[in-house]
Amino acid sequence: MAQVMTATRAAGQARLEQFSAKMGRDYAQGRNFDRGPAAHRDVSMLSAYIRRRLITEPEVIATAIKTQGAEASAKFIDEVIWRSYFKGWLEQRPEVWNNYTAGLRQDLAALEGDAGLRQAVHAAETAQTGLDYFDSWAAELIETGYLHNHARMWFASIWIFTLKLPWRLGADFFLRNLLDGDPASNTLSWRWVAGLHTRGKPYVAQASNIAR
Template sequence: MPPQPSPTSLSWSERPGDLPRDLPDRGALERLLEEEFPEADGALSPLRGGRDAAEQTLSRIDPRRYTKSRNHLRGAVTGLSPYIRHGVLSLAEVRDAVFQRIRSRDEGSKLINELGWRDFWQRMWRDLGDGIHDSQEELKTGHDPASYARELPDDIRQGTTGLACMDGFQSELITRGWLHNHARMWLAAYVVHWRKVHWKAGADWFLEHLLDGDPSSNHLSWQWVASSFSHKPYFFNKANLERFSDGQFCRTCSSSEHCPFEGSYEQLEDQLFANQGAIRDVPPRRNRNHRQRSGRKQSLNGNGHAAMARPKR
């Protein structure tokens, strides 16, 4: 077969979904995006993309400090999730970097477990497909699913709830495109349980902004909070939030005198899930397929740390 002529090279603007890859600096990228997407609100996230930034971030991980402080907003989290999400770093590459920095497997087990969860969510997506957008089980909140609002309230979306913590999380979500795992849990629980908004409205909102947003881990983690992918709902109280945020929100919150999160877990349980009975006594209710999936989950991580996993109270 005779050689075929090379196809005519298209300019980047004629290639659907593509952007130039040879921009001289970040400023040029920012100007290009402003020109091409003038209707987009806000500034670029300060998080840097690319292989160089990924390698620099990977070089700074500290598995031992991560194990001790990961539940705190100011803890030694890795910041690797956006690079893993977009394939800039592989799970195996991160795993090897962890092993190079520890003296025993125990020192790196928590971080390695998180990598296992990332793999688990991808396997769940393969199994469920578009089903990740549907509730996997009945809610265990005592509320009719139809009673949950299907749209996210404007005050949550705009960060004007009057709750310093939730408005702070909203601000970081939309300006940085990233949130600490614990902040994601608190915000999700507030949206679903205190504001009675359907989990999918919150999950879709997160995906609009998260640079590490993965449909499977995001949507199934919201369901874990809501209790449609777990045997009971996740919720928190003020003491828990103060402890793991080091009190940075409560000290200046205008709603501190009438905080909706004030109270013991038993008191909040009665307030939020009055029709359900004792949440802590609700046994797991899973269908056969879910039991099979749960077995796979346990094989990856016997202790169970999800993308939005429940920390110690």
């Protein structure tokens, strides 16, 4: 199941070229399906290279337009632009990041003093909750440093609403393990799932959606 990322610009460019043929209809139709470890065929897995600035968003967008055309690759381009949106949104609201880091320190302090919470968080982080789908994602994340975008949302929702664990601890778990871990995208995505980014509109995972 392990996937190795070679952290070089050449490797990022090679992956970009390899996926360019799928940036149109294949991506638009297949992007929502998590096919499991080593089978993520319809998503680019370029995010780690972009996060480390080995390749850039303009390069990726230019490749999509060149190979598939602007209209056919519109959905792919939209998803690339979301990364820039999150960065800009958080840059203009530094208090959101400051509140997250302050809250995380409080959560970590609470973890030290609460054996039950510590055990529950440990089980979630080490794939021992007994929820097969959740544990499979935790194991994939730990081993590969990657999760499909939908799995990230489902994982965060279950962490918050099913396991009832502090969202900031989950966000920190992702940030420590994701090869593409980005403070803006990660923090704001967890806030969105929790219903904090868009107040009163949490993302609640549905078993039928996960199964599909």
